[in-house]
Amino acid sequence: MTPAISFQQVHKTFATPRGELRALTDVSFDIRQGEFFGLLGPNGAGKTTLISILAGLARATSGRVTVMGHEVVSDYAAARQSLGIVPQELVFDPFFSVRESLRIQSGYFGVKHNGAWIDELLEGLGLADKAGANMRQLSGGMKRRVLVAQALVHRPPVIVLDEPTAGVDVELRQTLWQFIARLNKQGSTVLLTTHYLEEAEALCGRIAMLKQGRVVALDRTSNLLAGTASTMLRFKTDDTLPADLLGQSRVTGRIAQIKARDAIEVEAVLARLRAAGVRVEDLEIGRADLEDVFLEIMNGAEPPHVTQPPRAADQAEPTLAEVAR
Template sequence: MSIAIDLVSLSKHYGAVRALDDVTLQVREGEFFGLLGPNGAGKTTLISIVAGLARATSGQARVMGFDVVRDYRQARRALGVVPQELVFDPFFTVRETLRLTSGYYGIARNDAWIDEILTNLDLSSKADANMRSLSGGMKRRVLVAQALVHRPPVIVLDEPTAGVDVELRQALWRFVRRLNREGHTIVLTTHYLEEAQELCERVAMLQNGAMVALEPTADLIRRFAGGMLVLRLGGAPLPPRLAALRVEYPLPDRVALPLARYEELEPTLAELRQAGCLIEELEVLHTDLEDVFVRIMRGER
């Protein structure tokens, strides 16, 4: 299987700050990959190196086999990046902006594809509007469009849904999923872990520049699996055996008990009944990517 993005021992230091610390990672062609981590973890730094916008302190990065330094032009051509920061020229219209970007990649007549992108991002009505007249969310849509004008095989989206409304988010994911089905490799960074869980087949987690997890999303969740039984009780106090199992929960009037398997549910309820506890409310919570993320950031592996 071919490798879309190949990073070998990649490090980037800013003075004493290790923005990236010895990251080795391969994103396979056709993958929908998530790059996760808290603020300052190094996600944008990694993307900037891959896009040739920043130089690694050490290590190598390749896009579709092209070294981002030695074969800069080919590597850049193979990549479409939706940057985290809004940057644009206020004097051009949306269409002019997209034509200019096409020109930058040496594509002369690109209007058919530009129109398709505009339609999919619900931007057609803004095609002739000046960039400076657009709202923040609209500008972000243009950034997404700009990343796609040269039909790059690898698409990297750095928090594309920050500050965009529900409708665009859904439209954007439909479009990106379609591009992925058509063979494009997708790398996504987001702080919305629900989105990552739903979209990404595999995720990497960065913390202080180092990679602390790299696994198929489903495996990661399964490995940390375990639910929680959350109860509001009346009647008699919690029996001592269950009181000893009790885990912390944000609402003080709730009793939270770990629940590794559903088979534990019935005996637990029977034990409560026998002790004379009355169940006033009951909820079973499942582990999701957000729980896993929090636990990994706390140092669990």
């Protein structure tokens, strides 16, 4: 079966006043049709650059990218027709209502008589009572719902969600994931980037992790979780952890989490805390989550430095937000 998305040896460099900046290096992986796939990485890892290339907003320095078998450069019209993208930025036209914006977006893709699907989108995303409201009147969360509806209005088989729940409330997150999960069950392919790793863990069957423009992990979510420390000690304390435990700990305010691989290591950690006089409250012992895996991989060995002959300066690239205009 043709992959829903295919990245083959994708490289991307930018010319800067300080010299050549390599944003992506030999990125290669396929996303199967019907998958819910996660693309994770720290800020600056190359996620948005990769999605911009997928959307046709930037051109790879070398390599090949396809959407449903359509090459994004040579067969760009079919590739973009197969793709719906929800950008990070809140971009909207202030002169139209919600329903009018969706009708106009349908027209961009040549979709006629789309009223029934627009109504379903409005209902599914909790926008039905805002259909006649001007976009300027909407809250930030409601505007983000409209961006999701605009990405889906032409019924694309491939959906790309670039940080779709950044800065939104719990209600929107639940509404969005219920609707997207339903589309995924009906056969839509979903590519998600997010910094909320609990979302990726709950939703994504496979995950790729980028670091400095390279793929440093690519596997099923269950395999990634199984490959790290299986046990985490979680507790609250007002005391400073001993130096030998800080290196394997994650501390957020009063909450500390320390990884341990088995019962013997758990006992050793607790003994070390007692010996250091650390007062522990609300002790819990649980399994590692995707955030633990992510931090472990990102704090691992740096990818090798790549030097290649300079290429011609690239032209300035449009932002992902422009795809929603």
